[in-house]
Amino acid sequence: MDLKLNNKNALVCGSTQGIGKATAMALAAEGVNVTLVARNREKLKAVLTELPGNGNHSHIVADFSNPRDLQEQVIKFIEKNHGFHILINNTGGPRSGAILSASLDEFDNAFTMHLKCNHVLAQATIPFMKAHSFGRIVNIISTSVKEPIPGLGVSNTTRGAVGNWSKTLAEEVAAFGITVNNVLPGFTETERLAEIIKIKANSTDTSIEEMTEIMKNYTPAKRFAQPEETAHVITFLASECSSYVNGINVPVDGGRTKSL
Numbered sequence: 001m002d003l004k005l006n007n008k009n010a011l012v013c014g015s016t017q018g019i020g021k022a023t024a025m026a027l028a029a030e031g032v033n034v035t036l037v038a039r040n041r042e043k044l045k046a047v048l049t050e051l052p053g054n055g056n057h058s059h060i061v062a063d064f065s066n067p068r069d070l071q072e073q074v075i076k077f078i079e080k081n082h083g084f085h086i087l088i089n090n091t092g093g094p095r096s097g098a099i100l101s102a103s104l105d106e107f108d109n110a111f112t113m114h115l116k117c118n119h120v121l122a123q124a125t126i127p128f129m130k131a132h133s134f135g136r137i138v139n140i141i142s143t144s145v146k147e148p149i150p151g152l153g154v155s156n157t158t159r160g161a162v163g164n165w166s167k168t169l170a171e172e173v174a175a176f177g178i179t180v181n182n183v184l185p186g187f188t189e190t191e192r193l194a195e196i197i198k199i200k201a202n203s204t205d206t207s208i209e210e211m212t213e214i215m216k217n218y219t220p221a222k223r224f225a226q227p228e229e230t231a232h233v234i235t236f237l238a239s240e241c242s243s244y245v246n247g248i249n250v251p252v253d254g255g256r257t258k259s260l
Helices: 018-029 041-050 067-080 104-131 153-176 191-203 208-216 227-237
Strands: 009-013 033-038 058-061 086-089 135-140 178-185 249-252
Touching: 009 018, 009 104, 018 033, 018 041, 018 086, 018 135, 018 227, 033 041, 033 067, 041 058, 058 067, 067 104, 086 104, 104 135, 104 153, 104 178, 135 153, 135 227, 153 178, 178 227, 191 208, 227 249
Parallel strands: 009 033, 009 086, 033 058, 086 135, 135 178, 178 249
Antiparallel strands: none
């Protein structure tokens, strides 16, 4: 299948590791000009050297704890270089823990890094998408949009807000050839999952190896996903082939989510 992505421009957030990096790699392999966004300059430079293809790749150094600065950096880049046909919203999840013990600062930080940053990036990139009658916004969220996950109180709350923001935006921009969809990763072999396994193991007096097997058995597939498996779904949603797919939540979880 020709995804018709050659020479499209994509802004990929949180792209120095995990699903973000895998998505950048997958898009670059389809001929996309990829601009990486993260806060660590050295890691960004390292990933740039790994991107496949002959695209015009670049990077932006920005901290998602400061949405206004993030927006300014992206707008400056657009003014000096080019706009974006594709926006991949992605950043690290909030700290694990029960919702009742969460502080107000934890909620503030989570909403800032996820909802506010997604919003300012959409505002910065959508004018170019409208002008070209083509746009793809894919938000990497969590299966907790459909089923809250025990022990991830702040994350569950924030992901739900992003899901509703996304659905609302999808309806507002669809007439301009722009789609907005959410990918909901399940257990994926990333640093984030390793952290969650360690916390669960410590809280239940279980070894990391035992907890790993327990969590694999939560999933009908009996294994964790590789970041590349989720990246392939994101790449499809970013393509012209997904032009009539809009405003949906796509679990990539090996069948773990019970709800329809």
